[in-house]
Amino acid sequence: MKKNFSINLYGELYDIDEDAYETLDKYLKSMNRYFKKRKGEEEVADDIEHRVAELLWERKEQGHKTVDIDAIRHIIQQIGNPEEIDGERDNSAESSLGENFMDAAKEAAQKAGPAVNGVYNKAKEHLRGRRFYRNATDKILGGVCGGLASYCGHSDPIWWRLGFVAVTCLSQGFFVILYLILWIVAPEASTPEDRLSMQGKDINPQTLGEQIINETHDNDAPFVPRPNHTGRGCLRMLVVGMLCILLFPLIILLTLSILWMVGMSALALGFSTILTSDPMVNSTINFLTTNGGSTWVIAICLLIVCIIPIYTIFRIIRDDGTMGMGLTFTLLLLWIAALTCGIVTGFLTVTNFASWNGWL
Amino acid sequence: MNIENTKSQMRKGMLEYCILLLAHKQPTYANDIIKQFQDADMIVVEGTLYPLLNRMKRDGLLQYEWKESTQGPPRKYYALTEDGEEALKQLNSIWDSLNRTVGILK
Structure with missing residues (x-):
């Protein structure tokens, strides 16, 4: 139907x-x-x-x-x-990222001798008219590996994905940043023209x-x-599994920040009178009730810093498409802002607390 | 000699000439041209006709006017301009002489 x-x-x-x-x-x-x-x-x-x-x-x-x-x-x-048959084709396709790079590589190759020059010519032929796109039709996260595989002329991106996972482990996570940069920078192949030039075919x-x-x-x-x-499902499971592991500390932090806020509210409502036997606790509570503003800021920042990755991870696990550029940027900016604000306020509050107690 | 290139050059020249011949008889639209070519055993990919007609119009050989059709959407009827008539005359004579030459050489 x-x-x-x-x-x-x-x-x-x-x-x-x-x-x-x-x-x-x-x-x-x-x-x-x-x-x-x-x-x-x-x-x-x-x-x-x-x-x-x-x-x-x-x-x-x-x-x-x-x-x-x-x-x-x-x-x-x-x-x-x-x-037109034999119509003069002005294939002045926009010079691709690869071609610009190749121009720079050309001189180096010619200097290095015939063997390298041969490889250079082969690579140039391969990259002619090819552009790097994220592959929207074959992706696990952002389609970066799918796009890289297409860009290099491989039909199955499995090795690129495994390679990425491997170098990420070896580099202690550095390649995650590279992946994220490619995800943000590279456009997604959204029209038939994009998909043709992704595969290096004439348009x-x-x-x-x-x-x-x-x-x-x-x-x-x-x-x-x-x-x-090959292995698409397995790899996805692996990624989802890793993300789930990441979820735990985030959720614990989130719970802590919520408990923190509940505690602060309780203090503000005057429950502090119950716990006044220990002088240390007493002074801390005194500090908190007088410096309530900055501790609230820290709690809210912590909340935002936890919620944004949790939201993103849930979207990835549910596989409901990539987020729009606008949303991605907004969330990223908000996250960085909250993190910075939280760290700065936290630092100030800690020094403040130290001098309150006469430690500084 | 690149045989494919020569073949397509010959076909391209022929195609323009044939379109001028058809448009000279009476104003004609793309589908008519395709049908007449098919009847005359001349194989043309339908799509190639549109850019060609477009270029011949830009070159001032053809002009068109829209006509409503009782069968489907409005149609562009192409007719020869004066330049087109002149071009056709020249092509007619070159065709005759080419035909003679080839006939003698064969």
């Missing part, structure tokens, strides 16, 4: 299945983007849309009541490659059409939305 709705194409209504609509929309949009970049050819995208409308109309006349995914695939194939109407058709085949099995690579 599929959801079906009506679209209006040049004044004519067509009943179209949801997946067929999404594919058609993706196709027309990528054609639009493609021809918009080429001077004087903007109209071609419009011609293609008219042609699609015409083919759909013919289909309707033949008695097909709804437009399904096969019809759209067929239409995309029928239109074929909307480029032209022909390859775009093929890519879009292939993606519809991937979606034919809706319950396995991502390719099931």
Whole structure:
């Protein structure tokens, strides 16, 4: 069973299945983007849309009541490659990260002799037109390893993932930071064009059409939305397990900060009179009731510092997609701010407490 | 000699000439051109026609006007401009002479 709705194409209504609509929309949009970049050819995208409308109309006349995914695939194939045969291709694709790097490597390679130069040329050929994206369709956390594997031309990112885990253990966690930086810096491959250049394929109407058709085949099995690579499940379990271990201290800290606040509230309400036998306790309580402000700040900062990673870990465990850039940045900033504020206030309070007791 | 390149150059030249021939007879739209090419056993990937028509229009050989259709969306009917007529005349004569030459050489 599929959801079906009506679209209006040049004044004519067509009943179209949801997946067929999404594919058609993706196709027309990528054609639009493609021809918009080429001077004087903007109209071609419009011609293609008219042609699609015409083919759909013919289909309707033949008695097909709804437009399904096969019809759209067929239409995309029928239109074929909307480029002039042997049309001069100005493949002035934006120079990729890799190419810039390679330019710098070129001189070094030429100096180093023919063997290195051979490797250099091979690498250059491989990286031509390739861009580094996070792989949205094959990911465990942020798709960084999937993207790296695609960038280097490997189809299965398992070794990249295992490698990352290994170097993270060896470097005592340094590579986690590298991973996070790549996660933030690298864009996610969100359009068919992105996914083509992630795989280092040329972007032209022909390859775009093929890519879009292939993606519809991937979606034919809706319950396995991502390719099931070797060890994917195991690795995910491992990551989730590690995150769960991280959760424990965080939750304990969170509980402590909440208890702290409860205690402070109790003090503020005058329960301090019960515990006044020991002079040390007495002086501490006196300090706390007079310096209540800064201790509250510490407690709230501790709360924020605990809650943000807990929230993030829960999102990762539940696997409900990556967070948007905006949210990620806001949380990260908030976390750093809370941590800094907490440490500074904590330090000040401790020195304050020491001088209160006459230790300084 | 790059045989594929030569073939596509020949086909490309032919394609433009054939479009001029069709548009000369009467104003015509893309689907008509595709059908007539198919009838004439000339294999054309449908999509390649649109950029070609677009370029010929930009080069001033063709002009089009929109016409409402009772069968589907409105259509662009292409006709020859004066430059297009002139180009067709030149292509006709070169075609005749090429045809003769090839006929003699074969």
